[in-house]
Amino acid sequence: MVKIDNVCKHWPRSTTAAVNGLSLTVxxxxxxxxxxxxxxxxxxxxxxxxxxDLPTSxxxxxxxxxxxxxxxxxxxxxxxxxxxxxFPHLSVRDNILFGLQVRRTPKAEQALRLAEAADLLxxxxxxxxxxxxxxxGQQQRVALGRAxxxxxxxxxxxxxxxxxxxxxRQEMRHExxxxxxxxxxxxxxxxHDQAEAMSMADRIVLMKDGRIVQEDAPADLYAxxxxxxxxxxxxxxxxxxxxxxPGPDGPVVAGTDFAPGAPDGATQFGVRPEALRPAAQGLPxxxxxxxxxxxxxxxxxxxxxxxxxxxxxSASAPLPGTRLxxxxxxxxxxxxxxxxxxxxxxxxxxxxxxxxxxLIPNMEH
Amino acid sequence: xxxxxxxxYLLILPGLVxxxxxxxxxxxxxxxxxLHSTPRxxxxxxxxxxDNYAAMLADPVLMKVLWNSAIYxxxxxxxxxxLAFVMALWVNGRMPGRAFVRLAYFTPTxxxxxxxxxIWLFFYTPGFGLLDQVLSGLFGLPSTNWLGSDxxxxxxxxxxxxxxxxxFFMIFYLAGFQAVPPALAEAARIEGCGRWTYVRRVLIPLVxxxxxxxxxxxxxxxxxxxxxxxxxxxxxxxxxxxLLLFHIWExxxxxxxxxxxxxxxxxxxxxxxxxxAVQFRLLERRxxxx
Numbered sequence: 001m002v003k004i005d006n007v008c009k010h011w012p013r014s015t016t017a018a019v020n021g022l023s024l025t026v027x028x029x030x031x032x033x034x035x036x037x038x039x040x041x042x043x044x045x046x047x048x049x050x051x052x053d054l055p056t057s058x059x060x061x062x063x064x065x066x067x068x069x070x071x072x073x074x075x076x077x078x079x080x081x082x083x084x085x086x087f088p089h090l091s092v093r094d095n096i097l098f099g100l101q102v103r104r105t106p107k108a109e110q111a112l113r114l115a116e117a118a119d120l121l122x123x124x125x126x127x128x129x130x131x132x133x134x135x136x137g138q139q140q141r142v143a144l145g146r147a148x149x150x151x152x153x154x155x156x157x158x159x160x161x162x163x164x165x166x167x168x169r170q171e172m173r174h175e176x177x178x179x180x181x182x183x184x185x186x187x188x189x190x191x192h193d194q195a196e197a198m199s200m201a202d203r204i205v206l207m208k209d210g211r212i213v214q215e216d217a218p219a220d221l222y223a224x225x226x227x228x229x230x231x232x233x234x235x236x237x238x239x240x241x242x243x244x245x246p247g248p249d250g251p252v253v254a255g256t257d258f259a260p261g262a263p264d265g266a267t268q269f270g271v272r273p274e275a276l277r278p279a280a281q282g283l284p285x286x287x288x289x290x291x292x293x294x295x296x297x298x299x300x301x302x303x304x305x306x307x308x309x310x311x312x313x314s315a316s317a318p319l320p321g322t323r324l325x326x327x328x329x330x331x332x333x334x335x336x337x338x339x340x341x342x343x344x345x346x347x348x349x350x351x352x353x354x355x356x357x358x359l360i361p362n363m364e365h
Numbered sequence: 366x367x368x369x370x371x372x373x374y375l376l377i378l379p380g381l382v383x384x385x386x387x388x389x390x391x392x393x394x395x396x397x398x399x400l401h402s403t404p405r406x407x408x409x410x411x412x413x414x415x416d417n418y419a420a421m422l423a424d425p426v427l428m429k430v431l432w433n434s435a436i437y438x439x440x441x442x443x444x445x446x447x448l449a450f451v452m453a454l455w456v457n458g459r460m461p462g463r464a465f466v467r468l469a470y471f472t473p474t475x476x477x478x479x480x481x482x483x484i485w486l487f488f489y490t491p492g493f494g495l496l497d498q499v500l501s502g503l504f505g506l507p508s509t510n511w512l513g514s515d516x517x518x519x520x521x522x523x524x525x526x527x528x529x530x531x532x533f534f535m536i537f538y539l540a541g542f543q544a545v546p547p548a549l550a551e552a553a554r555i556e557g558c559g560r561w562t563y564v565r566r567v568l569i570p571l572v573x574x575x576x577x578x579x580x581x582x583x584x585x586x587x588x589x590x591x592x593x594x595x596x597x598x599x600x601x602x603x604x605x606x607x608l609l610l611f612h613i614w615e616x617x618x619x620x621x622x623x624x625x626x627x628x629x630x631x632x633x634x635x636x637x638x639x640x641x642a643v644q645f646r647l648l649e650r651r652x653x654x655x
Contacts, residue, residue: 052551073557085548089570099556102566150556 002026002049002154002186007058009044009210018044019055020210026203028153031180031187033197035233036207042190045207046156049188051075062154078147079156083163084139086131086146093127096145117145120179137168144176148183155180157189161196173200194234198222206230223331228340231270237298239334240308241270255304258283263343266335271328273298273311278318279327285310287322301326392634398627410624417628427629429604430612433519437608438587441526446579448527449534454564456535457542467539474533482596485525486512489597512598518605525593530586534579541575542568581644588637609633 002025009019019041026032034042047053049060051072060068067075078099086095094101096117100110118124121141131139140160147155160176161169177200180187191197197204198218206213206221206229214221214230225231231239244251244260244267251262253269260269260283285301285308297317299310301324310326318324335343399417401410421427456467473481488495489511500506511521545568553563569576591611594600600607600615607615613633617626 050551050555052554072551072555077555079552079555081548081552083546083548085546085552087549087552087567087571089567089573098553098566099558102553102556102558102562146552146556 001028001061001063002188003061004045004049005059005061007045007048007055007060009041009048009053010056017056017210019048022058022207022210022212024205024212024215026186026188028186029184030202031177031189031200032203032205033189033191033201034205034207035191035194035197036213037233038192040207041210042192042207043158044210046079046158046188046190049075049154050077050079050156075154076152077154077156078150078152080140080143080147080158080160082159084131084143084160086139086142088131091128091130092123092134092142092145095131095142096123096149098146099150113149113151117149120148120182121145136164137172140164140172144179148179154186154188157187159190159192161191162193169196176200195236198234206233224342225270225334226342228268228270228336228342231334231336235272235274237273237309237311239270239272240276240303240306241268241336242303242306242308243267244269253283253304254306256284258304260333262335265337266343267338268336268340270334270336271332273309275328275332276308276310276326277312277328278324280325282325282327285324285326287318287320287324289320290317392630395627395630395634398624399631401624403622403624413624417624421625421628421632426604426607427612430607430609433605433607434588434609436519437523437526438584440520440523441530441587442580442583444523444527445530445534445583446576448531449579450538450576452531453535453538453542454568457539467535470532470535472532473529474536476529478529478590478592479596481529482525482593485521485528485593486597489521512606513602515602515605518598518602522593522597522606525597526587526590529593530583534583537575537579538572541572545571577644577647584640584644585637588633609636 004022004024007019007022008017010017022041022045024045034045036042044053048055049062051067051070054069058068059066062075062077087098090098093114097110097114100113105113114127115124118127121144123138123141123145126134126138126142131142134142140163143160157176161172164172173196176187179185189197189200198221201218203215204218204221205215208229214226216224216226221230221234225234225239228241231241243254244262245254246252247257247259250259251266251269252259262269283303285303287299287301287310288307289300291298291300292314295314296311297314299312299317301308301310303326310324312318337343398410400412400414402408402413402416404410452470456463456470460466476484491497491508491510491513494511496511497508501508509517511517549567549571550563553567558566588608588610591608591614594606594608594611598606600611609629610633613626613629616622616629
C-alpha cells in the first residue's frame, strides 16, 4: 500500500508547484493510473514515490512505513522508465540481473529468478542479445523483467507504453494487466492516454496543475465526471460542453432557446457524443461536417454558439446541412458550475425525458 | 564506356594537394634522404644504402631516447586520462561554482605550452621556486634541483605534460557524460547500485569510445609535443629528458646531420604507424551500442 499525504513539490526557480498538496492512497494489489495532460505533475508524483526526487513538504508511506526521505533502493519499489533505461552495453541477461548482481544475490538464486522472469515475459531466446538488437516491445519486456526479478511489491511505471506502436500498445496493455494480476503487484502507472488508463486501471487518478481533479474507478469517471476538466479529458471524442445563458424558463444553451433543464447555478451543460440521438424534439442543431470512422461516424454540428459532436452508426449518419433535434437519456446530462464543478440535476427535466434511449433502434432503420 | 565522375575528385582535390605537399611528399623525401649521406658544401649527398640505419641502431643515445619516450608515453597517457575522468566526474555533478571549477581545469589547455613550461620552470627552480618553498618551508626538506637531476628531470617534465593535457581531455569526458541518459543513473539507483558501482559498471563502459578517442590523442601528443623540453631542459641533463622528436630536431638542426635526422624521422613514422594500426584494430572491434 502506498499512502501520500499532502505532498508538495516546488522546483527551484519555478513560481508554481509541480505537485500541490496531493493526497492519495493506493491499495495493495491494485493498478492505479496517474492520468493527466503533460505538465500536470503525474511523473513528478511518481518520482517522489520512487525517491528519485524528494518532496518539498508532505509525507509518503509505503506499507505503513514513512519513506519520505528514504533512499530509492530501500523503499521496496521498482520502476520502468519511459525509454526503458536499459543499459546498452549489457546483454538482456545482465540487464535483467543488474540489480541482483549489484546487491550480491547468490548466483543460484539469480539463475532461478532469471529463468522465471524470462519464462513469464517470453525472453528466453533473447538473453544474449544487446538492447539495440531488440524491438521496442522486446525492450519493454526486458525493462519489465528487470523490475520483476527484484521482487519488490510496488511497481512504478512512467509512460511505459508511449514509445510503442498502436497495435503493440494494445497487446502490452493486456500483458501488463495479466502480469500485475498474476504477481499480485501494486502498480502505479503514469500515462497521458485516457484510453490506456480506462482499459487497464482499477482506479484512475486524474490530475491537473499538480492537483487531483478526480480519483475514481474508470466507469465512474466516465459516467459521473465531477469536474468539467474530467468531462473533457475522459472519452474520445471528448464530452460536448455547451455554455448556458439565462432564458425565460431557466438557462438555455447559448445561441438557442433550448432549455436543457439545468439546475440553479449551472453555467455549462455537457453530454457525450455517444449519448446524443436524433429525436422528435430537443436540442436544435445543424450538421456541418462528418468524420467517418468506419462502423461509426462523427457528425460535427453547430448548436447555437458551440460546435458539438454526435456519434452515430455510419448507416444512419446525417448529411451536412441537415437540421436535427437531439435528445438523450436523463442520466446522460451533466451540469457544471462556473468554477467547473459538477451539479446534480435539480430533478426531472422536460426535454431529457422526452428522448429516452429507446430512440436508438428506431433511428437505425 | 563508363564515365569517371569528375566532381567528387575535384571536391577532394584541395585537401589532397595539401596533404600530399606537406605530409606525403616530406615523408617520402625523408626516406630518400635517409638512404644518402648528409650533403655538405663541397660534397653532395651520396648513396649510402642502409648505413644511416646501422649508425642509428648503434647509437647509445638513441636507446636512451627511446627508453625516455617509452616512459614518457607510459606515464602521461594513463595519468592524464585517469585525472581527466576523475575531474570530469567531479565537475559533472551538482555543486556550487561548477562553471568556475570547469574553467580552472581548462585553463592549462588554453595556455600555450611554452607559457606553461615557463610557469613550471619557476615552480621547479631550486631554492626559491614554489615547490622548494613549500617543501622546505613546511616540511623542512632540503632544496632539490628537480630539472637538474638525472633521477627527477623526466618525471618533472611528465608532470607538466599531464597538467597540460588533463583539462583538455576532461572536456571530452564531460561531453561523453552528457550523452549518457540520466534515466540510466536513476534506474541504477533504484536497483540499489552505489555511485562507485555505477561508475564502474555503467559509466566507464558507456564512455569507452570517448576513452579510446582520448587515448589516441594522448598517444599522438606524447610523441608530438616537445615544446616544454625546449624551455625547461633542452633534453638534459645527460639526455635524461631527451625525447624522440626533440632528438630529431637536435640531430637535424643543432648537429646539422640531416641524413641521420631523416633516418630518425622514418623510425618515428614506423612507430606511429604501428601504434595507429593497433588502434584501428581496437576501434574496429569496439562495439557500437546504438
